[in-house]
Amino acid sequence: MTIPTPVRVERCDVCIVGAGIAGLNALFAASQYLSRDQRVILVDRRDRIGGMWVDTYDYVRLHQPHGLFTAGNIGWTLGQDPSYLATKGEVLDHFDHCLNVIRQRVQVEEYFGWALESHHESDGTVRIACRSSDGRPMLVEAKRLIKAYGLRVAPNDPLEISSTRVLSVSPDHCDMRSGDMRDSHTPVWIIGGGKTAMDTAHALITQYPGREVNLVAGSGTFFASRDKFYPAGARRWWRGSTVSSIARQVSRRFDGTNEAAVANWLRAEYGVWLTPRTGNFLIGVLSDAENATIAAGLNSVIMDHFVDAVDRDGTTDMVLRSGATAAIEPGSWIVNCTGYLAGGDHPYEPYVSDGGSVISVQSRSATLHLTSFSAYFLTHLLFLGTLKDVPLYELDMPVLRRTSNAVFPYTIFTLAQHNLSLIYDAVPTKVFLDCGLDLDRWYPLPRRMAATARFMLTHRREREHQRHTLDTVRERFDVRCGPLDTSRERLVVWQ
Numbered sequence: 001m002t003i004p005t006p007v008r009v010e011r012c013d014v015c016i017v018g019a020g021i022a023g024l025n026a027l028f029a030a031s032q033y034l035s036r037d038q039r040v041i042l043v044d045r046r047d048r049i050g051g052m053w054v055d056t057y058d059y060v061r062l063h064q065p066h067g068l069f070t071a072g073n074i075g076w077t078l079g080q081d082p083s084y085l086a087t088k089g090e091v092l093d094h095f096d097h098c099l100n101v102i103r104q105r106v107q108v109e110e111y112f113g114w115a116l117e118s119h120h121e122s123d124g125t126v127r128i129a130c131r132s133s134d135g136r137p138m139l140v141e142a143k144r145l146i147k148a149y150g151l152r153v154a155p156n157d158p159l160e161i162s163s164t165r166v167l168s169v170s171p172d173h174c175d176m177r178s179g180d181m182r183d184s185h186t187p188v189w190i191i192g193g194g195k196t197a198m199d200t201a202h203a204l205i206t207q208y209p210g211r212e213v214n215l216v217a218g219s220g221t222f223f224a225s226r227d228k229f230y231p232a233g234a235r236r237w238w239r240g241s242t243v244s245s246i247a248r249q250v251s252r253r254f255d256g257t258n259e260a261a262v263a264n265w266l267r268a269e270y271g272v273w274l275t276p277r278t279g280n281f282l283i284g285v286l287s288d289a290e291n292a293t294i295a296a297g298l299n300s301v302i303m304d305h306f307v308d309a310v311d312r313d314g315t316t317d318m319v320l321r322s323g324a325t326a327a328i329e330p331g332s333w334i335v336n337c338t339g340y341l342a343g344g345d346h347p348y349e350p351y352v353s354d355g356g357s358v359i360s361v362q363s364r365s366a367t368l369h370l371t372s373f374s375a376y377f378l379t380h381l382l383f384l385g386t387l388k389d390v391p392l393y394e395l396d397m398p399v400l401r402r403t404s405n406a407v408f409p410y411t412i413f414t415l416a417q418h419n420l421s422l423i424y425d426a427v428p429t430k431v432f433l434d435c436g437l438d439l440d441r442w443y444p445l446p447r448r449m450a451a452t453a454r455f456m457l458t459h460r461r462e463r464e465h466q467r468h469t470l471d472t473v474r475e476r477f478d479v480r481c482g483p484l485d486t487s488r489e490r491l492v493v494w495q
């Protein structure tokens with residue numbers, strides 16, 4: 001007979017599950033409402049704070065200037081130029097710094113290596129069943145639960161291939177700048193055309209000048225031009241456009257049916273790209289200089305999708321989705337850069353529970369463009385007691401992306417504009433002032449103030465067009481894109 005292990009029980013005011021940038025922003029926001037003697041339990045199945053940054057590829061750099069990737073208003077201690085793009089190690093150090101700063105305000109107890117298994121909400125208490133990686137159970141009783149699961153980014157495996165003459169690797173397990181990759185001189189085939197593919201091409205081309213590097217770019221991608229979104233140095237005073245004004249222009253133009261026209265306009269005004277076609281835009285950022293370096297260093301670009309590498313009599317062929325083939329040299333490298341953001345395996349749950357004490361920040365019920373923003377603002381609304389009263393739209397991101405990649409980015413822009421407008425009317429101004437994630441902060445104060453004034457003057461009257469656009473997307477693609485199941489009366493009050 002086995003004697004059951006007694007279950008350890010911990011009590012706290014808030015339990016946050018997920019210690020990535022979303023969880024950290026939830027923690028920052030919660031700490032504004034808690035006193036020194038109140039307790040937060042932070043749970044993550046990874047072994048340390050940082051979320052996906054813990055195990056993504058070593059040469060990843062932040063897309064945005066580092067100061068804009070933070071928790072609440074916590075500043076960086078790096079001492080670099082504001083336009084510097086932080087490395088993975090520097091990002092992880094900043095996570096540690098943010099946690100230390102927040103710990104000065106509120107008690108935080110960390111449970112790394114623990115996973116949430118289930119939770120149940122009743123009578124104002126949430127009971128959360130957790131388990132450690134070595135199998136120990138724990139029950140957490142909390143007044144509020146914030147599930148900051150994010151996009152479920154996990155390291156990519158190498159692509160499965162039939163050939164035994166070529167090497168298939170993933171950037172997450174093979175650093176392009178060292179080891180076997182450095183010791184070999186054979187061609188590299190990068191599979192994918194998004195940000196990871198660009199990071200990988202840039203690393204290879206700058207590390208090994210003259211080496212054969214090829215790109216199999218699928219439908220192609222265009223990127224937000226860093227020079228136009230975040231011009232460096234004194235140019236911040238007169239060049240570029242605030243991200244809020246770009247988002248406003250996109251959501252004004254997009255009506256739920258005209259994604260091709262909006263893509264053409266956005267690409268021409270604010271984009272940078274190197275492939276002859278650009279079917280994707282995933283809001284990744286690339287500079288003109290990086291783009292030029294990659295374009296000059298690539299040996300070939302194939303606009304097709306990789307299926308397999310197959311050994312035939314004397315040759316090895318890459319087989320492509322169109323049916324075409326391309327011969328590749330034995331010993332070549334196939335690098336899987338096909339993307340991390342599928343995120344479809346999380347079951348749907350609303351961003352706030354029926355009982356109102358549980359928030360869920362993940363892609364199946366997305367409320368803003370990035371999980372960090374969602375966690376920050378939803379936590380404020382939770383503590384202000386208004387989360388269930390604000391008729392935010394929620395969007396099933398992975399389903400929309402699978403159904404129509406083309407409509408996806410412009411729907412995200414519109415969703416964010418719509419929901420930020422509602423949130424603006426529901427929270428004290430300080431909540432926006434303390435939001436260090438705000439990408440407009442790149443620009444000097446006078447430009448930011450002009451952008452804020454424009455937003456304040458126009459945001460309420462633009463909601464109707466935004467709702468109409470989002471409703472059109474819902475009907476056109478039969479995807480979840482609308483308010484929670486709210487009563488008609490409440491909607492009328494907020495219009």
Ligand SMILES: Cc1cc2nc3c(=O)[nH]c(=O)nc-3n(C[C@H](O)[C@H](O)[C@H](O)COP(=O)(O)OP(=O)(O)OC[C@H]3O[C@@H](n4cnc5c(N)ncnc54)[C@H](O)[C@@H]3O)c2cc1C
Pocket residue numbers: 017018019020021022023043044045046050051052053056060061062063064069114115116117148149150151152153196340341370371372
């Ligand atoms: C290669 C790559 C580069 C990127 N670069 C940028 C960039 O430069 N700038 C930017 O803004 N965004 C970038 N992104 C987007 C990025 O994913 C987010 O910005 C952000 O870091 C995600 O944070 P998160 O907290 O939402 O999710 P995550 O970082 O994935 O954190 C979620 C955490 O929740 C934990 N968790 C989930 N379920 C459970 C459970 N049941 N129990 C316990 N723990 C659980 C996970 O272990 C994880 O640690 C990038 C994405 C990729 C894939």
